Amino acid sequence: MTELPLWLSILVSAGVLLGALLTMAGCVGLARLRDFYLRIHAPTMGTSMGGGLILFASALYFSVTTGRLVIHEAVIFLFVSVTTPVTLMLLARATVFRDRVELRGKEEPITPPPVDRA
Amino acid sequence: MSQAILDWSVLIAQVMLGVGMLATLYRMVVGPRAQDRILALDALYVVGLLLLVTVGIRTGSQIYFELAMLMGLLGFVGTVALAKFLFRGEVIE
C-alpha cells in the first residue's frame, strides 16, 4: 500500500477523534444526568456533530484512497440525523404523556411539571 | 508515519466510543424507567454504527458501510416500535 499523504491522516484523525469525543461525552452524559428530560439532550451530540465528523472523516479517507468521490456516508448521516429527532420526539411525547398520567392525584411532581392540559 | 498517526487516532477514537457504549449500557440496565432504557438503546445503536464506521477506516474496507447502514435502519424501526408501546400504558418496569 502506498504511503498516505500527511494532511489526509491529520484531517481524518482530527475528525474521528473530535467526533468520538463528542459522542462519548453525550453517552457519558446519558449516564450521569439526573432526569429524563435532561438525558434526552445527550444522544443528539453523537447523532448531530459527533456522527457527522466521523462520517465525514470516513468519506474523506475513502475518497482519497480509492481516488474517486465516496459520499455514501452522506446517506447514513442524512438517515441518522432525520430519524433520531423522530425517535426522540416520540419518546419525549410518550414520557410527557406518562408523567401526566402518573402525576394525576400526586402533590409533588417528580420531574419539572410539563403543563397539564389533560 | 502518517499511517501510524491514523492508526493510533482511530484506536483512541474506538476506545472512546467503547466507553460511550458502556455508559449507554449502564443507563439501559439501571433505567429507572422504560423510556430511559429505550433512549439508551437508541444511543447504543448509533454509537455501534459509528464504531463500525471507524472499523471501516481502520481496515480500509467499505464493507462495514453496509452493516452500519443496516444497523441504522434496524435501530430506528426498533426504537419507534418500543416507543409506541409507552403510549399504551401497561409497561412492566
Place this chain on the structure above:
Amino acid sequence: MMRRILPHPILAGLLLLLWLVLQQSAGFGHILLGALIAVLASLAANAVLPEPVTLRRPLKLVQLFAIAGLDIVRSNFAVLTVLLSRRPNPTSGFIEMKLELTNRFGLAILACLLTATPGSAWLEYDGERSIVLIHVFDLKDEAEWVATIKKRYESLLLEIFE
C-alpha cells in the same frame, strides 16, 4: 396527468438522488431503476402525504440549514462544556411558545432542527392553540430563547412555506 404519475416531484427527485449516491454510480441503468423506484415510492407516499409540498422560496432552505448547522455546532460545544464539568447540573427548563407557523412540513422541519440541536428538544405541539412545548438544556433567559427561535427559524420557515 403529470400529477397522477408524479404527485410528489420533490420527494421523487430526492429519492432518485439518494439511490444514485447509494449505488455510487450515475450509469444509465441505475438512473432508470432509481427513477422507477422513486416514482413508485412517491406514489406510495401519496397515501400518507395528502397535500403536496410547495416551497415558495426554495433557496431560503439552504440559508435555514446553514443557520441550523451553525447553531448545532455551537450548541454541541455548549453542552460539551456543561457535561465535562465535575457535576453536570444545568438549569434546564420548559418553554411554552406560540407559533405563527402552521404548515405541517414547516413544523416538521422546525421540530427536527430543534431536537437535533443538543441544547433543545421539541416535546409536544398543540395544534388547536398552536403552542409548542420545548425543553431547554441550559435555560438562562426564556424570552431570549423564544425570540431566537422566532427570528432565526420561524421567520425563514414562514417565508419558505407560507
